[in-house]
Amino acid sequence: MINGVIFQKKEDKIYQGVDGDNWYLNDNFNEEWLDELDEKVEKAWDDDDWVDVCADNIFIKKYINYSEKEHIDYRVLLCETEKSEPCFDTSELKSMIPIGYDYAYSGGSYYSALYNELHFDRNKCFESIKLNKYGLIDDYEELKRFISLRNQLITSGEDLESGDFIIYKLYEVKF
Numbered sequence: 001m002i003n004g005v006i007f008q009k010k011e012d013k014i015y016q017g018v019d020g021d022n023w024y025l026n027d028n029f030n031e032e033w034l035d036e037l038d039e040k041v042e043k044a045w046d047d048d049d050w051v052d053v054c055a056d057n058i059f060i061k062k063y064i065n066y067s068e069k070e071h072i073d074y075r076v077l078l079c080e081t082e083k084s085e086p087c088f089d090t091s092e093l094k095s096m097i098p099i100g101y102d103y104a105y106s107g108g109s110y111y112s113a114l115y116n117e118l119h120f121d122r123n124k125c126f127e128s129i130k131l132n133k134y135g136l137i138d139d140y141e142e143l144k145r146f147i148s149l150r151n152q153l154i155t156s157g158e159d160l161e162s163g164d165f166i167i168y169k170l171y172e173v174k175f
Contacts, residue, residue, distance in 0.1 A: 002080045004053030004088040005173065006110070007063055010073040015119050015135030017102035018077065018168055019112035025066060043085070044107030051166065052107025053079045055086035064175060080169040081106070095174045100136025101143040102168040113150060113165060125149050136170065143167060 009021040023037065040059045043050040054060055060076075067074045078088070078096060083106060090096065104112035118126055119135060129137065129146050137143045147167075154160050 001082070001084055002078065002088050002090060003051045003083060004055035004079060004086050005060060006053055006077045006079060007067070008075050008077060010075050013135070014131075014133075015112075015115045016075075016099055016172070017112050017115055017134070017136050017170060018079070018104045018110040019102075019115040020110070022110055024072065024074070025063065025070075042107060044105075047085065048164075049083055050085045050106070051079060051081050051083040052110075053086065053088070055088040057089075057092055060175065076173050076175070078171040078173045080171075081166050083166065092175060093173050096171045097173070099134040099170050099172055100132050100138050101140060102136055102170055103143065103147060103165050104168060105163060106166050111161060111163070113161065114146070117150070117160065118146075125153060 006018060006022050007024065009024045011020060023041065026034070026037065036059060040056045041052050041054050044052045054063075078090070078093070102112050102114050104110050104114070114131075114136065118129060118131060126146065126149060129149075130142060132138045137146060150160060154162060
């Protein structure tokens with residue numbers, strides 16, 4: 001299901017997945033904006049069918065306008081997951097470039113197992129996992145192999161983050 005978008009501050013690093021400076025305007029928002037962000041995005045904590053992305057084009061345009069007014073260098077990630085909510089209409093997109101798969105939480109910190117375990121602390125068991133130029137995995141079968149290796153490590157007592165991870169297929173988009 002194509003669910004919606006995440007706004008991120010652009011960072012000069014290899015990894016370009018969901019773990020980053022997301023929804024960076026939070027500190028600049030007044031209460032009305034924060035309430036709208038809660039209403040439009042932050043629902044994964046309360047609903048297992050939800051991923052914390054925005055599917056509301058009016059709010060997205062508002063976020064773009066404010067970011068540009070403040071001269072913030074940002075990027076927009078379109079997220080496709082197995083979650084059923086929200087559902088996003090891609091008809092207003094000018095471009096949609098596939099950048100790979102990530103394996104992360106559905107919201108909150110967007111903690112990514114790929115980022116934290118393959119970029120920071122590369123375990124020898126993950127040496128054969130191939131990352132693309134975005135620091136993500138290109139092939140779905142390769143991602144499933146990573147998840148299987150990871151689960152084996154957790155079962156054998158390795159101290160890795162556990163939780164409700166989901167698979168993200170990611171695209172960088174322009175409106």
